[in-house]
Amino acid sequence: MQENFSLKPYNTFGVDAKAKYFTEVQTIEELKNAISYSKEHSLSVLFLGGGSNILLTKDFDGLVIKLSLKGIEEKDLNENEVLVTAKAGENWHEFVMYSLQKNYGGLENLSLIPGNVGTSPMQNIGAYGTEIKDIFVSCMVLDLENLEIGTFSLEECHFGYRDSIFKQKGKGRYVILEVSFKLTKKDHLIKTEYGAIKAELENSGITHPTIQDVSKAVISIRQSKLPDPKETGNAGSFFKNPTIPLVQFEELKKKFENIPGYPNGDWVKVPAGWLIEQCGWKGKQLGNVASHRLQALVIVNATGNATGKEIFDFSTEIIHSVKEKFGIELEREVNIL
Numbered sequence: 337m338q339e340n341f342s343l344k345p346y347n348t349f350g351v352d353a354k355a356k357y358f359t360e361v362q363t364i365e366e367l368k369n370a371i372s373y374s375k376e377h378s379l380s381v382l383f384l385g386g387g388s389n390i391l392l393t394k395d396f397d398g399l400v401i402k403l404s405l406k407g408i409e410e411k412d413l414n415e416n417e418v419l420v421t422a423k424a425g426e427n428w429h430e431f432v433m434y435s436l437q438k439n440y441g442g443l444e445n446l447s448l449i450p451g452n453v454g455t456s457p458m459q460n461i462g463a464y465g466t467e468i469k470d471i472f473v474s475c476m477v478l479d480l481e482n483l484e485i486g487t488f489s490l491e492e493c494h495f496g497y498r499d500s501i502f503k504q505k506g507k508g509r510y511v512i513l514e515v516s517f518k519l520t521k522k523d524h525l526i527k528t529e530y531g532a533i534k535a536e537l538e539n540s541g542i543t544h545p546t547i548q549d550v551s552k553a554v555i556s557i558r559q560s561k562l563p564d565p566k567e568t569g570n571a572g573s574f575f576k577n578p579t580i581p582l583v584q585f586e587e588l589k590k591k592f593e594n595i596p597g598y599p600n601g602d603w604v605k606v607p608a609g610w611l612i613e614q615c616g617w618k619g620k621q622l623g624n625v626a627s628h629r630l631q632a633l634v635i636v637n638a639t640g641n642a643t644g645k646e647i648f649d650f651s652t653e654i655i656h657s658v659k660e661k662f663g664i665e666l667e668r669e670v671n672i673l
């Protein structure tokens with residue numbers, strides 16, 4: 337247990353907030369002990385994975401528990417499928433690389449997403465046409481109400497766009513301990529339709545891509561578009577893409593004829609990055625904080641000295657200008673503390 341502990345290396349924004357107490361756990365036993373300690377001392381608790389989807393707007397006056405449970409297990413399901421289970425503290429991208437090395441398919445489009453395996457169900461992480469719900473089987477959790485271990489199936493997780501039961505009804509109640517995925521051993525489903533994957537593969541002269549080729553293409557696209565948190569503090573997309581009623585979209589189209597939208601029944605998903613860019617925020621810096629020059633949706637700690645409060649205030653200004661221009665209320669994707 338460490339006291340007055342700087343969380344700067346533990347959040348990808350690189351915000352220098354402090355935890356009153358900090359501990360790192362490697363086993364369920366250690367986790368239970370830390371939770372019992374927090375209960376005995378009436379401390380609020382914050383669980384931390386890779387810190388890549390969190391904004392610390394102030395010091396945390398409680399116990400931060402960094403989840404570092406490690407291990408990967410496999411079980412053959414049939415000739416073509418394998419169940420792979422990874423503990424919460426496994427790094428997500430390393431887990432994707434592990435599966436690709438074994439030639440297991442299903443995770444390749446999710447290459448290079450920062451963070452840990454245990455956090456992946458929280459917001460049903462997704463990229464390039466895949467979400468974890470597409471390969472998710474179940475996750476094992478610790479229920480903080482009674483310290484009992486349970487399991488959530490795919491249906492029970494209520495996955496949605498950047499959403500799950502763990503961000504809704506179950507918020508703050510469960511610690512995810514491990515996650516199981518069903519991956520293919522052969523006859524992989526290759527998904528190249530989304531974003532620039534196809535173009536990237538064509539540029540490399542690849543006409544019949546393998547899952548490894550898709551992963552390489554995704555990595556290359558991400559590296560060219562997104563700031564590396566090791567160099568510039570950020571948490572990826574700061575806002576969710578809003579979904580608005582079709583009638584509202586049609587009204588907006590009369591005024592902003594280039595507005596992009598992805599219809600789904602009576603609803604249309606609008607890229608938040610486009611809305612933000614239209615309000616003049618792309619590349620704009622105020623003090624220590626900026627909207628990224630290549631992707632307006634990403635807010636960066638431009639000088640490395642930004643406080644969480646400054647980043648939060650910057651995001652509020654963006655919300656206000658998008659609301660004023662388009663009448664659309666952006667929702668933050670990043671967890672605010």
Ligand SMILES: Cc1cc2nc3c(=O)[nH]c(=O)nc-3n(C[C@H](O)[C@H](O)[C@H](O)COP(=O)(O)OP(=O)(O)OC[C@H]3O[C@@H](n4cnc5c(N)ncnc54)[C@H](O)[C@@H]3O)c2cc1C
Pocket residue numbers: 348382383384385386387388389390403424449450451452453454455456458459460461462463510511512513562563564565570571572573671
């Ligand atoms: C450059 C960059 C690009 C990104 N691109 C994408 C992308 O393409 N798609 C996408 O979906 N996301 C993306 N993200 C966001 C982020 O990578 C994911 O949300 C990731 O799953 C966060 O994992 P983490 O371990 O870092 O979470 P943390 O930031 O450590 O935690 C996030 C929240 O989950 C809670 N939590 C953490 N672990 C557990 C657990 N085991 N059980 C219960 N609660 C827990 C924390 O208390 C916190 O509230 C990106 C982030 C960055 C920095």
